[in-house]
Amino acid sequence: MIKEVITYPTPPSVEYATDVRLFNEELFSLIDDLKESINENGMDGLAAYQIGSYFNVVVIKKEDGSFLELINPRLISTNGKITTIESTAYFAGLTAEVTRYDNISIVYQDRESKQQYLKAEGAFAVLLQRKIDYTFGATFLSKLSKSEKAIFEKKLEYGSNIAIPESCPTTFRxxxxxxxxxxxxxxxxxxxxxxxxxxxxxxxxxxxxxxxxxxxxxxxxxxxxxxxxxxxxxxxxxxxxxxxxxxxxxxxxxxxxxxxxxxxxxxxxxxx
CATH class of the missing domain: 1.20.58 (Methane Monooxygenase Hydroxylase; Chain G, domain 1)
Structure with missing residues:
Protein backbone atom coordinates (compact mmCIF):
# COMPACT_ATOMS: atom_id res chain seq x y z
CA MET A 1 0.00 0.00 0.00
CA ILE A 2 1.28 3.46 -0.91
CA LYS A 3 1.86 5.55 2.18
CA GLU A 4 2.05 9.32 2.57
CA VAL A 5 5.61 10.55 3.10
CA ILE A 6 5.76 13.01 5.99
CA THR A 7 7.04 16.45 4.95
CA TYR A 8 7.88 19.69 6.72
CA PRO A 9 6.31 21.34 8.68
CA THR A 10 4.36 18.25 9.78
CA PRO A 11 6.25 16.70 12.71
CA PRO A 12 6.99 12.95 12.54
CA SER A 13 4.49 10.79 14.38
CA VAL A 14 7.29 8.98 16.24
CA GLU A 15 10.44 10.38 17.87
CA TYR A 16 12.81 7.66 16.68
CA ALA A 17 12.77 4.11 15.36
CA THR A 18 13.01 0.99 17.50
CA ASP A 19 14.74 -2.22 16.47
CA VAL A 20 12.72 -4.96 14.84
CA ARG A 21 12.36 -8.07 17.02
CA LEU A 22 9.72 -10.05 15.18
CA PHE A 23 10.29 -10.95 11.54
CA ASN A 24 6.70 -11.56 10.57
CA GLU A 25 4.02 -10.53 8.09
CA GLU A 26 3.63 -7.12 9.71
CA LEU A 27 7.29 -6.39 8.93
CA PHE A 28 7.07 -7.76 5.39
CA SER A 29 3.95 -5.70 4.73
CA LEU A 30 5.78 -2.57 5.92
CA ILE A 31 8.68 -3.30 3.56
CA ASP A 32 6.25 -3.72 0.67
CA ASP A 33 4.60 -0.40 1.58
CA LEU A 34 8.00 1.30 1.52
CA LYS A 35 8.77 -0.12 -1.92
CA GLU A 36 5.43 0.97 -3.35
CA SER A 37 5.82 4.44 -1.84
CA ILE A 38 9.33 4.76 -3.28
CA ASN A 39 8.09 3.86 -6.76
CA GLU A 40 5.05 6.11 -6.53
CA ASN A 41 7.11 9.15 -5.50
CA GLY A 42 10.15 8.48 -7.70
CA MET A 43 12.44 8.28 -4.68
CA ASP A 44 15.79 6.59 -4.16
CA GLY A 45 14.96 5.26 -0.72
CA LEU A 46 12.80 5.53 2.38
CA ALA A 47 13.10 4.90 6.07
CA ALA A 48 10.02 3.52 7.78
CA TYR A 49 10.26 6.55 10.08
CA GLN A 50 9.37 8.75 7.10
CA ILE A 51 5.92 7.19 6.79
CA GLY A 52 5.24 7.24 10.51
CA SER A 53 6.36 3.71 11.43
CA TYR A 54 8.42 3.11 14.56
CA PHE A 55 10.32 0.15 13.03
CA ASN A 56 14.04 0.52 12.28
CA VAL A 57 13.76 -0.33 8.59
CA VAL A 58 15.32 1.30 5.52
CA VAL A 59 14.66 0.37 1.90
CA ILE A 60 16.93 1.60 -0.91
CA LYS A 61 16.12 1.44 -4.61
CA LYS A 62 19.13 0.33 -6.64
CA GLU A 63 20.05 1.58 -10.11
CA ASP A 64 18.77 -1.64 -11.68
CA GLY A 65 15.35 -1.15 -10.07
CA SER A 66 15.75 -3.84 -7.40
CA PHE A 67 15.52 -3.05 -3.70
CA LEU A 68 17.95 -3.33 -0.81
CA GLU A 69 16.15 -4.12 2.45
CA LEU A 70 17.97 -2.99 5.59
CA ILE A 71 16.50 -4.03 8.91
CA ASN A 72 18.09 -2.61 12.07
CA PRO A 73 20.97 -0.95 10.15
CA ARG A 74 23.96 0.37 12.11
CA LEU A 75 27.13 2.18 11.06
CA ILE A 76 30.13 0.30 12.42
CA SER A 77 33.02 2.12 10.72
CA THR A 78 33.57 5.35 8.84
CA ASN A 79 36.40 6.96 6.91
CA GLY A 80 37.04 10.15 4.97
CA LYS A 81 34.81 13.15 4.40
CA ILE A 82 32.71 14.25 1.46
CA THR A 83 30.65 17.42 1.01
CA THR A 84 27.67 17.29 -1.34
CA ILE A 85 24.46 19.15 -2.08
CA GLU A 86 21.67 17.05 -0.58
CA SER A 87 17.91 17.05 -0.83
CA THR A 88 15.49 15.05 1.25
CA ALA A 89 11.80 14.27 1.05
CA TYR A 90 11.04 15.85 4.42
CA PHE A 91 12.22 19.27 3.21
CA ALA A 92 10.66 19.03 -0.25
CA GLY A 93 12.27 21.21 -2.92
CA LEU A 94 15.09 22.44 -0.67
CA THR A 95 18.78 21.56 -0.71
CA ALA A 96 21.73 22.07 1.62
CA GLU A 97 25.48 21.54 1.61
CA VAL A 98 26.15 18.59 3.91
CA THR A 99 29.45 17.03 4.99
CA ARG A 100 29.34 13.28 5.66
CA TYR A 101 31.61 10.24 5.70
CA ASP A 102 32.87 9.21 2.27
CA ASN A 103 33.32 5.52 3.15
CA ILE A 104 31.16 3.56 5.56
CA SER A 105 30.55 0.02 6.72
CA ILE A 106 27.20 -1.05 8.10
CA VAL A 107 25.64 -4.15 9.56
CA TYR A 108 21.98 -5.00 9.19
CA GLN A 109 19.56 -7.91 9.08
CA ASP A 110 17.70 -9.23 6.07
CA ARG A 111 14.08 -10.39 6.15
CA GLU A 112 15.24 -13.84 7.29
CA SER A 113 16.81 -12.07 10.32
CA LYS A 114 20.31 -13.05 9.14
CA GLN A 115 23.15 -10.64 9.89
CA GLN A 116 24.56 -8.92 6.80
CA TYR A 117 27.54 -6.64 6.18
CA LEU A 118 27.81 -3.87 3.61
CA LYS A 119 30.48 -1.40 2.51
CA ALA A 120 29.56 1.79 0.65
CA GLU A 121 31.29 4.87 -0.67
CA GLY A 122 30.51 8.17 -2.35
CA ALA A 123 26.91 8.94 -3.27
CA PHE A 124 25.65 5.54 -2.08
CA ALA A 125 27.28 6.06 1.33
CA VAL A 126 25.69 9.51 1.57
CA LEU A 127 22.25 8.09 0.76
CA LEU A 128 22.57 5.34 3.37
CA GLN A 129 23.68 7.81 6.04
CA ARG A 130 20.79 10.15 5.29
CA LYS A 131 18.24 7.33 5.61
CA ILE A 132 19.84 5.90 8.74
CA ASP A 133 19.70 9.40 10.27
CA TYR A 134 15.92 9.15 10.07
CA THR A 135 15.94 6.01 12.21
CA PHE A 136 17.38 8.17 14.99
CA GLY A 137 14.72 10.83 14.47
CA ALA A 138 17.09 13.22 12.69
CA THR A 139 17.30 14.96 9.32
CA PHE A 140 20.33 16.43 7.58
CA LEU A 141 19.61 19.65 9.50
CA SER A 142 21.62 18.19 12.39
CA LYS A 143 24.62 17.70 10.07
CA LEU A 144 24.85 21.26 8.77
CA SER A 145 27.61 23.69 9.67
CA LYS A 146 26.59 26.82 11.56
CA SER A 147 26.68 29.02 8.45
CA GLU A 148 24.92 26.48 6.23
CA LYS A 149 22.24 25.95 8.87
CA ALA A 150 21.56 29.70 8.95
CA ILE A 151 21.16 29.70 5.15
CA PHE A 152 18.87 26.67 5.24
CA GLU A 153 16.69 28.19 7.95
CA LYS A 154 16.16 31.17 5.63
CA LYS A 155 15.13 28.75 2.90
CA LEU A 156 12.60 27.21 5.27
CA GLU A 157 11.33 30.63 6.29
CA TYR A 158 10.73 31.80 2.73
CA GLY A 159 9.87 28.40 1.26
CA SER A 160 12.34 28.79 -1.56
CA ASN A 161 15.61 27.12 -2.42
CA ILE A 162 17.05 30.10 -4.33
CA ALA A 163 15.10 33.26 -3.60
CA ILE A 164 16.50 34.15 -0.20
CA PRO A 165 15.89 37.82 0.56
CA GLU A 166 19.05 39.64 1.51
CA SER A 167 20.22 43.22 1.59
CA CYS A 168 23.52 44.83 0.84
CA PRO A 169 25.46 45.72 3.99
CA THR A 170 26.41 49.37 4.40
CA THR A 171 30.09 48.65 5.09
CA PHE A 172 32.55 46.20 3.55
CA ARG A 173 36.08 45.09 4.26
Missing part, protein backbone atom coordinates in the same frame (compact mmCIF):
# COMPACT_ATOMS: atom_id res chain seq x y z
CA UNK A 174 37.11 46.60 0.96
CA UNK A 175 36.35 50.01 2.45
CA UNK A 176 39.62 49.73 4.38
CA UNK A 177 41.49 49.59 1.08
CA UNK A 178 39.75 52.79 -0.03
CA UNK A 179 40.80 54.47 3.22
CA UNK A 180 44.38 53.32 2.75
CA UNK A 181 44.41 54.68 -0.80
CA UNK A 182 43.05 58.02 0.40
CA UNK A 183 45.63 58.27 3.19
CA UNK A 184 48.47 57.62 0.76
CA UNK A 185 47.16 60.29 -1.62
CA UNK A 186 46.84 62.75 1.26
CA UNK A 187 50.53 62.25 2.04
CA UNK A 188 51.33 62.92 -1.63
CA UNK A 189 49.25 66.12 -1.49
CA UNK A 190 50.91 67.25 1.75
CA UNK A 191 54.32 66.62 0.22
CA UNK A 192 53.27 68.75 -2.73
CA UNK A 193 52.22 71.62 -0.44
CA UNK A 194 55.42 71.44 1.61
CA UNK A 195 57.54 71.43 -1.57
CA UNK A 196 56.32 74.94 -2.35
CA UNK A 197 58.39 76.18 0.58
CA UNK A 198 61.50 74.14 -0.24
CA UNK A 199 64.25 75.47 -2.48
CA UNK A 200 67.08 72.94 -2.20
CA UNK A 201 67.32 70.57 -5.14
CA UNK A 202 68.39 67.59 -3.03
CA UNK A 203 65.39 67.87 -0.73
CA UNK A 204 63.01 68.31 -3.65
CA UNK A 205 64.49 65.23 -5.32
CA UNK A 206 63.91 63.18 -2.17
CA UNK A 207 60.33 64.44 -1.93
CA UNK A 208 59.70 63.60 -5.58
CA UNK A 209 60.99 60.07 -5.14
CA UNK A 210 58.74 59.65 -2.10
CA UNK A 211 55.73 60.80 -4.12
CA UNK A 212 56.67 58.53 -7.00
CA UNK A 213 56.98 55.40 -4.86
CA UNK A 214 53.84 56.29 -2.92
CA UNK A 215 51.94 56.64 -6.20
CA UNK A 216 53.00 53.10 -7.11
CA UNK A 217 51.58 51.95 -3.78
CA UNK A 218 48.29 53.76 -4.50
CA UNK A 219 48.01 52.04 -7.87
CA UNK A 220 48.73 48.67 -6.24
CA UNK A 221 46.14 49.24 -3.52
CA UNK A 222 43.50 50.14 -6.11
CA UNK A 223 44.26 47.06 -8.19
CA UNK A 224 43.83 44.89 -5.09
CA UNK A 225 40.65 46.82 -4.24
CA UNK A 226 39.18 46.30 -7.72
CA UNK A 227 39.51 42.51 -7.66
CA UNK A 228 38.83 41.93 -3.96
CA UNK A 229 35.74 44.15 -4.07
CA UNK A 230 34.28 42.02 -6.87
CA UNK A 231 34.99 38.85 -4.90
CA UNK A 232 33.34 40.31 -1.80
CA UNK A 233 30.39 41.60 -3.83
CA UNK A 234 29.54 38.13 -5.14
CA UNK A 235 28.47 37.16 -1.63
CA UNK A 236 25.45 39.44 -1.98
CA UNK A 237 23.67 38.46 -5.18
CA UNK A 238 20.76 40.84 -4.67
CA UNK A 239 22.93 43.91 -5.20
CA UNK A 240 25.74 42.71 -7.46
CA UNK A 241 24.99 45.08 -10.33
CA UNK A 242 25.00 48.22 -8.22
CA UNK A 243 28.19 47.11 -6.49
CA UNK A 244 30.04 46.56 -9.77
CA UNK A 245 29.22 50.11 -10.85
CA UNK A 246 30.36 51.46 -7.50
CA UNK A 247 33.61 49.48 -7.62
CA UNK A 248 34.49 50.72 -11.10
CA UNK A 249 33.57 54.30 -10.19
CA UNK A 250 35.61 54.26 -6.98
CA UNK A 251 38.69 52.85 -8.72
CA UNK A 252 38.42 55.29 -11.64
CA UNK A 253 38.00 58.30 -9.35
CA UNK A 254 40.99 57.30 -7.23
CA UNK A 255 43.23 56.95 -10.29
CA UNK A 256 42.06 60.31 -11.68
CA UNK A 257 42.93 62.01 -8.37
CA UNK A 258 46.31 60.31 -8.35
CA UNK A 259 47.03 61.35 -11.93
CA UNK A 260 46.23 65.01 -11.19
CA UNK A 261 48.39 64.99 -8.06
CA UNK A 262 51.34 63.43 -9.86
CA UNK A 263 51.06 65.87 -12.78
CA UNK A 264 51.20 68.81 -10.36
CA UNK A 265 54.08 67.21 -8.49
CA UNK A 266 55.96 66.57 -11.72
CA UNK A 267 55.96 70.26 -12.58
CA UNK A 268 56.26 71.70 -9.05
CA UNK A 269 58.33 69.17 -7.11
CA UNK A 270 60.40 67.22 -9.61
CA UNK A 271 63.76 69.04 -9.80
CA UNK A 272 64.95 67.07 -12.82
Missing amino acids: RDYLVKLSNILMITIALTLVVSLFISTQETLLGMWKYQLYTSYAVVGVNIVYFFYAQYEGKKYTSCTSCQIGNIIGTTFLALVKLTLLMLLSYFLVNPL
Whole structure:
Protein backbone atom coordinates (compact mmCIF):
# COMPACT_ATOMS: atom_id res chain seq x y z
CA MET A 1 0.00 0.00 0.00
CA ILE A 2 1.28 3.46 -0.91
CA LYS A 3 1.86 5.55 2.18
CA GLU A 4 2.05 9.32 2.57
CA VAL A 5 5.61 10.55 3.10
CA ILE A 6 5.76 13.01 5.99
CA THR A 7 7.04 16.45 4.95
CA TYR A 8 7.88 19.69 6.72
CA PRO A 9 6.31 21.34 8.68
CA THR A 10 4.36 18.25 9.78
CA PRO A 11 6.25 16.70 12.71
CA PRO A 12 6.99 12.95 12.54
CA SER A 13 4.49 10.79 14.38
CA VAL A 14 7.29 8.98 16.24
CA GLU A 15 10.44 10.38 17.87
CA TYR A 16 12.81 7.66 16.68
CA ALA A 17 12.77 4.11 15.36
CA THR A 18 13.01 0.99 17.50
CA ASP A 19 14.74 -2.22 16.47
CA VAL A 20 12.72 -4.96 14.84
CA ARG A 21 12.36 -8.07 17.02
CA LEU A 22 9.72 -10.05 15.18
CA PHE A 23 10.29 -10.95 11.54
CA ASN A 24 6.70 -11.56 10.57
CA GLU A 25 4.02 -10.53 8.09
CA GLU A 26 3.63 -7.12 9.71
CA LEU A 27 7.29 -6.39 8.93
CA PHE A 28 7.07 -7.76 5.39
CA SER A 29 3.95 -5.70 4.73
CA LEU A 30 5.78 -2.57 5.92
CA ILE A 31 8.68 -3.30 3.56
CA ASP A 32 6.25 -3.72 0.67
CA ASP A 33 4.60 -0.40 1.58
CA LEU A 34 8.00 1.30 1.52
CA LYS A 35 8.77 -0.12 -1.92
CA GLU A 36 5.43 0.97 -3.35
CA SER A 37 5.82 4.44 -1.84
CA ILE A 38 9.33 4.76 -3.28
CA ASN A 39 8.09 3.86 -6.76
CA GLU A 40 5.05 6.11 -6.53
CA ASN A 41 7.11 9.15 -5.50
CA GLY A 42 10.15 8.48 -7.70
CA MET A 43 12.44 8.28 -4.68
CA ASP A 44 15.79 6.59 -4.16
CA GLY A 45 14.96 5.26 -0.72
CA LEU A 46 12.80 5.53 2.38
CA ALA A 47 13.10 4.90 6.07
CA ALA A 48 10.02 3.52 7.78
CA TYR A 49 10.26 6.55 10.08
CA GLN A 50 9.37 8.75 7.10
CA ILE A 51 5.92 7.19 6.79
CA GLY A 52 5.24 7.24 10.51
CA SER A 53 6.36 3.71 11.43
CA TYR A 54 8.42 3.11 14.56
CA PHE A 55 10.32 0.15 13.03
CA ASN A 56 14.04 0.52 12.28
CA VAL A 57 13.76 -0.33 8.59
CA VAL A 58 15.32 1.30 5.52
CA VAL A 59 14.66 0.37 1.90
CA ILE A 60 16.93 1.60 -0.91
CA LYS A 61 16.12 1.44 -4.61
CA LYS A 62 19.13 0.33 -6.64
CA GLU A 63 20.05 1.58 -10.11
CA ASP A 64 18.77 -1.64 -11.68
CA GLY A 65 15.35 -1.15 -10.07
CA SER A 66 15.75 -3.84 -7.40
CA PHE A 67 15.52 -3.05 -3.70
CA LEU A 68 17.95 -3.33 -0.81
CA GLU A 69 16.15 -4.12 2.45
CA LEU A 70 17.97 -2.99 5.59
CA ILE A 71 16.50 -4.03 8.91
CA ASN A 72 18.09 -2.61 12.07
CA PRO A 73 20.97 -0.95 10.15
CA ARG A 74 23.96 0.37 12.11
CA LEU A 75 27.13 2.18 11.06
CA ILE A 76 30.13 0.30 12.42
CA SER A 77 33.02 2.12 10.72
CA THR A 78 33.57 5.35 8.84
CA ASN A 79 36.40 6.96 6.91
CA GLY A 80 37.04 10.15 4.97
CA LYS A 81 34.81 13.15 4.40
CA ILE A 82 32.71 14.25 1.46
CA THR A 83 30.65 17.42 1.01
CA THR A 84 27.67 17.29 -1.34
CA ILE A 85 24.46 19.15 -2.08
CA GLU A 86 21.67 17.05 -0.58
CA SER A 87 17.91 17.05 -0.83
CA THR A 88 15.49 15.05 1.25
CA ALA A 89 11.80 14.27 1.05
CA TYR A 90 11.04 15.85 4.42
CA PHE A 91 12.22 19.27 3.21
CA ALA A 92 10.66 19.03 -0.25
CA GLY A 93 12.27 21.21 -2.92
CA LEU A 94 15.09 22.44 -0.67
CA THR A 95 18.78 21.56 -0.71
CA ALA A 96 21.73 22.07 1.62
CA GLU A 97 25.48 21.54 1.61
CA VAL A 98 26.15 18.59 3.91
CA THR A 99 29.45 17.03 4.99
CA ARG A 100 29.34 13.28 5.66
CA TYR A 101 31.61 10.24 5.70
CA ASP A 102 32.87 9.21 2.27
CA ASN A 103 33.32 5.52 3.15
CA ILE A 104 31.16 3.56 5.56
CA SER A 105 30.55 0.02 6.72
CA ILE A 106 27.20 -1.05 8.10
CA VAL A 107 25.64 -4.15 9.56
CA TYR A 108 21.98 -5.00 9.19
CA GLN A 109 19.56 -7.91 9.08
CA ASP A 110 17.70 -9.23 6.07
CA ARG A 111 14.08 -10.39 6.15
CA GLU A 112 15.24 -13.84 7.29
CA SER A 113 16.81 -12.07 10.32
CA LYS A 114 20.31 -13.05 9.14
CA GLN A 115 23.15 -10.64 9.89
CA GLN A 116 24.56 -8.92 6.80
CA TYR A 117 27.54 -6.64 6.18
CA LEU A 118 27.81 -3.87 3.61
CA LYS A 119 30.48 -1.40 2.51
CA ALA A 120 29.56 1.79 0.65
CA GLU A 121 31.29 4.87 -0.67
CA GLY A 122 30.51 8.17 -2.35
CA ALA A 123 26.91 8.94 -3.27
CA PHE A 124 25.65 5.54 -2.08
CA ALA A 125 27.28 6.06 1.33
CA VAL A 126 25.69 9.51 1.57
CA LEU A 127 22.25 8.09 0.76
CA LEU A 128 22.57 5.34 3.37
CA GLN A 129 23.68 7.81 6.04
CA ARG A 130 20.79 10.15 5.29
CA LYS A 131 18.24 7.33 5.61
CA ILE A 132 19.84 5.90 8.74
CA ASP A 133 19.70 9.40 10.27
CA TYR A 134 15.92 9.15 10.07
CA THR A 135 15.94 6.01 12.21
CA PHE A 136 17.38 8.17 14.99
CA GLY A 137 14.72 10.83 14.47
CA ALA A 138 17.09 13.22 12.69
CA THR A 139 17.30 14.96 9.32
CA PHE A 140 20.33 16.43 7.58
CA LEU A 141 19.61 19.65 9.50
CA SER A 142 21.62 18.19 12.39
CA LYS A 143 24.62 17.70 10.07
CA LEU A 144 24.85 21.26 8.77
CA SER A 145 27.61 23.69 9.67
CA LYS A 146 26.59 26.82 11.56
CA SER A 147 26.68 29.02 8.45
CA GLU A 148 24.92 26.48 6.23
CA LYS A 149 22.24 25.95 8.87
CA ALA A 150 21.56 29.70 8.95
CA ILE A 151 21.16 29.70 5.15
CA PHE A 152 18.87 26.67 5.24
CA GLU A 153 16.69 28.19 7.95
CA LYS A 154 16.16 31.17 5.63
CA LYS A 155 15.13 28.75 2.90
CA LEU A 156 12.60 27.21 5.27
CA GLU A 157 11.33 30.63 6.29
CA TYR A 158 10.73 31.80 2.73
CA GLY A 159 9.87 28.40 1.26
CA SER A 160 12.34 28.79 -1.56
CA ASN A 161 15.61 27.12 -2.42
CA ILE A 162 17.05 30.10 -4.33
CA ALA A 163 15.10 33.26 -3.60
CA ILE A 164 16.50 34.15 -0.20
CA PRO A 165 15.89 37.82 0.56
CA GLU A 166 19.05 39.64 1.51
CA SER A 167 20.22 43.22 1.59
CA CYS A 168 23.52 44.83 0.84
CA PRO A 169 25.46 45.72 3.99
CA THR A 170 26.41 49.37 4.40
CA THR A 171 30.09 48.65 5.09
CA PHE A 172 32.55 46.20 3.55
CA ARG A 173 36.08 45.09 4.26
CA ARG A 174 37.11 46.60 0.96
CA ASP A 175 36.35 50.01 2.45
CA TYR A 176 39.62 49.73 4.38
CA LEU A 177 41.49 49.59 1.08
CA VAL A 178 39.75 52.79 -0.03
CA LYS A 179 40.80 54.47 3.22
CA LEU A 180 44.38 53.32 2.75
CA SER A 181 44.41 54.68 -0.80
CA ASN A 182 43.05 58.02 0.40
CA ILE A 183 45.63 58.27 3.19
CA LEU A 184 48.47 57.62 0.76
CA MET A 185 47.16 60.29 -1.62
CA ILE A 186 46.84 62.75 1.26
CA THR A 187 50.53 62.25 2.04
CA ILE A 188 51.33 62.92 -1.63
CA ALA A 189 49.25 66.12 -1.49
CA LEU A 190 50.91 67.25 1.75
CA THR A 191 54.32 66.62 0.22
CA LEU A 192 53.27 68.75 -2.73
CA VAL A 193 52.22 71.62 -0.44
CA VAL A 194 55.42 71.44 1.61
CA SER A 195 57.54 71.43 -1.57
CA LEU A 196 56.32 74.94 -2.35
CA PHE A 197 58.39 76.18 0.58
CA ILE A 198 61.50 74.14 -0.24
CA SER A 199 64.25 75.47 -2.48
CA THR A 200 67.08 72.94 -2.20
CA GLN A 201 67.32 70.57 -5.14
CA GLU A 202 68.39 67.59 -3.03
CA THR A 203 65.39 67.87 -0.73
CA LEU A 204 63.01 68.31 -3.65
CA LEU A 205 64.49 65.23 -5.32
CA GLY A 206 63.91 63.18 -2.17
CA MET A 207 60.33 64.44 -1.93
CA TRP A 208 59.70 63.60 -5.58
CA LYS A 209 60.99 60.07 -5.14
CA TYR A 210 58.74 59.65 -2.10
CA GLN A 211 55.73 60.80 -4.12
CA LEU A 212 56.67 58.53 -7.00
CA TYR A 213 56.98 55.40 -4.86
CA THR A 214 53.84 56.29 -2.92
CA SER A 215 51.94 56.64 -6.20
CA TYR A 216 53.00 53.10 -7.11
CA ALA A 217 51.58 51.95 -3.78
CA VAL A 218 48.29 53.76 -4.50
CA VAL A 219 48.01 52.04 -7.87
CA GLY A 220 48.73 48.67 -6.24
CA VAL A 221 46.14 49.24 -3.52
CA ASN A 222 43.50 50.14 -6.11
CA ILE A 223 44.26 47.06 -8.19
CA VAL A 224 43.83 44.89 -5.09
CA TYR A 225 40.65 46.82 -4.24
CA PHE A 226 39.18 46.30 -7.72
CA PHE A 227 39.51 42.51 -7.66
CA TYR A 228 38.83 41.93 -3.96
CA ALA A 229 35.74 44.15 -4.07
CA GLN A 230 34.28 42.02 -6.87
CA TYR A 231 34.99 38.85 -4.90
CA GLU A 232 33.34 40.31 -1.80
CA GLY A 233 30.39 41.60 -3.83
CA LYS A 234 29.54 38.13 -5.14
CA LYS A 235 28.47 37.16 -1.63
CA TYR A 236 25.45 39.44 -1.98
CA THR A 237 23.67 38.46 -5.18
CA SER A 238 20.76 40.84 -4.67
CA CYS A 239 22.93 43.91 -5.20
CA THR A 240 25.74 42.71 -7.46
CA SER A 241 24.99 45.08 -10.33
CA CYS A 242 25.00 48.22 -8.22
CA GLN A 243 28.19 47.11 -6.49
CA ILE A 244 30.04 46.56 -9.77
CA GLY A 245 29.22 50.11 -10.85
CA ASN A 246 30.36 51.46 -7.50
CA ILE A 247 33.61 49.48 -7.62
CA ILE A 248 34.49 50.72 -11.10
CA GLY A 249 33.57 54.30 -10.19
CA THR A 250 35.61 54.26 -6.98
CA THR A 251 38.69 52.85 -8.72
CA PHE A 252 38.42 55.29 -11.64
CA LEU A 253 38.00 58.30 -9.35
CA ALA A 254 40.99 57.30 -7.23
CA LEU A 255 43.23 56.95 -10.29
CA VAL A 256 42.06 60.31 -11.68
CA LYS A 257 42.93 62.01 -8.37
CA LEU A 258 46.31 60.31 -8.35
CA THR A 259 47.03 61.35 -11.93
CA LEU A 260 46.23 65.01 -11.19
CA LEU A 261 48.39 64.99 -8.06
CA MET A 262 51.34 63.43 -9.86
CA LEU A 263 51.06 65.87 -12.78
CA LEU A 264 51.20 68.81 -10.36
CA SER A 265 54.08 67.21 -8.49
CA TYR A 266 55.96 66.57 -11.72
CA PHE A 267 55.96 70.26 -12.58
CA LEU A 268 56.26 71.70 -9.05
CA VAL A 269 58.33 69.17 -7.11
CA ASN A 270 60.40 67.22 -9.61
CA PRO A 271 63.76 69.04 -9.80
CA LEU A 272 64.95 67.07 -12.82
